[in-house]
Amino acid sequence: MSVDDTPLTAPTPRTSRRTRTAALVAAGVTASAALLGPAATAAPAPEDRPAASPYPAGTAGAELPFVSQEAESAASEGSAVGPDYTQGTLASEASGRRAVKLAAGQGVEFTLSAAANAVNVAYSLPDGQTSTLEVYANGEKLDRGIALTSKYSYVDTPWIAGAKTHHLFDNARLLLGRDLAAGDKVKLVATGETTVDVADFEQVAPAAEAPAGAVSVLDKGADPSGEQDSTQAFREAIAAARGGTVWIPAGDFRLTSALSGVEDVTLQGAGAWHSVVHSSRFLDQSGSAGQVHLKDFAVLGEVTERVDSSPDNFVNGSLGAGSSVSGMWLQHLKVGLWLMGTNDGLVVEDNRILDMTADGLNLNGTAKNVTVRNNFLRNTGDDALAMWSLNTTNSDSSFENNTVSQPNLANGIAIYGGRDITVKDNLVLDTNALGSGIALSNQKFMDPFFPLAGTLTVSGNTLVRTGAMNPNWQHPMGALRVDSYDSAIEATVNITGTTATDSPYGVFEFVSGGGTGKEVRNVTVDGAVIERAGTVAVQAETPGEVKFSKVTASGLGAAGIWNCPFPEGSGTFTLTDGGGNEGWDTTWEDCAGWPAPGGGR
16 A cells, blocks of 8 residues: 655745754754645665675575676676666666666676576566567577566556556566576676666576375366466365365466365465466455465466456455465566455465565455565565554564565555554665655554554664655655554554665654644664665654664764654654664754755765
């Protein structure tokens, strides 16, 4: 889901200034300007430091089976794209806000840092085009190339205020047919204009064997060539395997309608590179007795636009209690998992979710004790990972050790209401347009909604180039946002161990996104490291009080604090000093204007 405020009238900004404060305890400065006030021109991106991998090493994020390399860090005959944070541009949606544009005949060459026999490439083509990347291994042209298309890109969502044409990149994969070693070179040569962003190199295991006693979909008449419809064969195999395993061997299988009535069964493939199901609606059911286990195959859809009324999802509805989803490759769907009904105790782990036109995963109320961990998500068209407490509350559920890259319309991770929720050890990179890296929000969207309650634990997360200029608000959203949009924040919110690097604007934002001045309280921020931010460390826009301890900052572009609650007279925002804070003891005092990203980046 995405923030869709209507912008308010913007005042004329005054000359900006900043002052040094004696302590972090601040009497809230009342804004004379509207919260959704004056437009700021997005500044050029910071001079990012290219690295072989876009995903920094550390405890945060998923443990991935592949090694990613940025095209701009490789040897290239093409031209540089970016850096740029301007919504609707290629660079703004690229990993690291940079990529390489190749003309026909030009190439980009990667030197492998580990063994690999497969590659997945994030790329963009001009709208309406198809093309190919020819592949060379150590100078030898392979007999197979990577087919490219723009059909899944250039998504328009005019019903979402502030959304421009987005989803400019796509992913395509190829088994190389040979084993390469560290130090070997792989060159990708364009046959037509192609922008290359990232290449993921992987050593893919051979296709697995069927477990003993499994019911193969082939035994029920499924066609592994993908030419014939295998829907009925899958249904019969599921019915026959109740209490056991349905085996999906290596091959391509085409389903023309969704599966339902799935319970007490495992659907298992030979590996996500080998067992491929072509379906835009894989499982659609409102209820299940549970114990559904989906593992080790790919589901590739044909969703080319976002239609919110259509269940164009891998899972739509309920898997039932005690279920799991693991080892999946999900691509070209509207949503990976849109989970309603009963999903108590669900575990979603070790999956790749790519190129969704909307959310990667959304726990849409009733989720209890759900764990979502060690997943990789790239290029989602809305929130990559979300919990939305609609109809009933999500509770005791967690997002842990996930890597989220390039959500191109909304947030990396969003918690809309819910009780006793944990968001820990995740890595979020390169958010765009309407989103923060992490959002904790009481924006309800619809009723009945259950606001944040109990204790929210937000710990050990790393945010890289997150936050964006909101085109509706006409002001920036922080890397980590706490939003009392439709109701005050009354839950206990503990934010610990955050690392925020190269934030294009502010880092910690406290806001009532509806512009009604609802309070943010019971929040503590403890042990954060801020390295380079375009504007401020703390962006306070609504009344309340937050305690900060051991928060250190360097390379701030404007000041330490922007403290301007809206609406005028709604109250003050107090920053309480818990000790150990360093590097952000200045205040931006011009509440009529937003600081443009400064030289501190």
